[in-house]
Amino acid sequence: MPILEPTYKPPFWAKKSFVSTVFSGLVRKVSGVEQTRERITLPDNDFLDLDWSYAEKKSNKIIILLHGLEGHAQRPYITGTAKLFNDNGIDAIGVNFRGCSGEPNVLYRSYHSGATEDLDSVVKHVLTKNQYNEIYIKGISLGANMVLKYVGEGNELPKEVKAVIAVSVPCDLKGSCDELLSFKNKHYAIRFLQHLKDKLKPKILQFPNNISAADLNTIKTLIDFDHIYTSKAHGFTDAYDYYDKASSLQFLPNIKVPSLIINALNDSFLSPDCFPIKEAKENPNLFLEMPKYGGHVGFISKKNIYYNELRALEFVN
Structure with a gap:
């Protein structure tokens, strides 16, 4: 079209x-x-x-x-x-x-x-x-x-x-994530990541066998979040596998x-x-x-x- x-x-x-x-x-x-x-x-x-x-x-x-x-x-x-x-x-x-x-x-x-x-x-x-x-x-x-x-x-x-x-x-998704992590979008990326990490904190208490406070502390970027939580919680190998398939x-x-x-x-x-x-x-x-x-x-x-x-x-x- x-x-x-x-x-x-x-x-x-x-x-x-x-x-x-x-x-x-x-x-x-x-x-x-x-x-x-x-x-x-x-x-x-x-x-x-x-x-x-x-x-x-x-x-x-x-x-x-x-x-x-x-x-x-x-x-x-x-x-x-x-x-x-x-x-x-x-x-x-x-x-x-x-x-x-x-x-x-x-x-x-x-x-x-x-x-x-x-x-x-x-x-x-x-x-x-x-x-x-x-x-x-x-x-x-x-x-x-x-x-x-x-x-x-x-x-x-x-x-x-x-x-x-x-x-x-x-x-x-991979290209968009790269854009979000660029300097021009730093303020957006920080805001998104803080919201996501705050929401993940209760899951540490609820599901201690899946994620720990130490895991949370290693999350510094949105890709880290997708490596540690999004991909593992939803059946993907890692963040890049998630971006590719989704x-x-x-x-x-x-x-x-x-x-x-x-x-x-x-x-x-x-x-x-x-x-x-x-x-x-x-x-x-x-x-x-x-x-x-x-x-x-x-x-x-x-x-x-x-x-x-x-x-x-x-x-x-």
């Missing part, structure tokens, strides 16, 4: 990647979304918390929203999309990945970029409602990689899954449902391979849009409705 021509024009003050990224992550607020939490039990007896919000009238359409690294379903990039879709007659679920809803999950494992089994459980749960005949899925950052992997792995998808949207997607880039040629990728050219988290131009040109179901600006999930626009949110609504319509 030809590369889509973006129409995004940010405010003059939001053209720098750092400004748009930080404003969107730390300053933006979204009000007017009423969420109702539901806990579902997963096949391995762990749990996921789902935050539902509804259109004014009963809807047969729903969008499943997936957050990024160390996010949750109350982040404005989730609630902003939920509000826009609810206002346009579509229900929404903000998924909190394992351990991200304010309560530690049960198992030693948690979540990662390629954990499509959990997304599959959410889709199947939605289908038990016997109400929805159109399911859309939108992922942000880590969640964007997950949804592209989900629709490209080759498993038979429910016919109700009609389209997906992936925003600021690190589809080459990256969605390799699955893009197999995608058979309409899928929109929106990656800003000035997103400092993304490596060159995170702009899959060749794959988009060769797959009629894959649409790639590369705005000049937007940083990482920072597509600031008018009336507190972000460009990527409007494009998601246009795409599913």
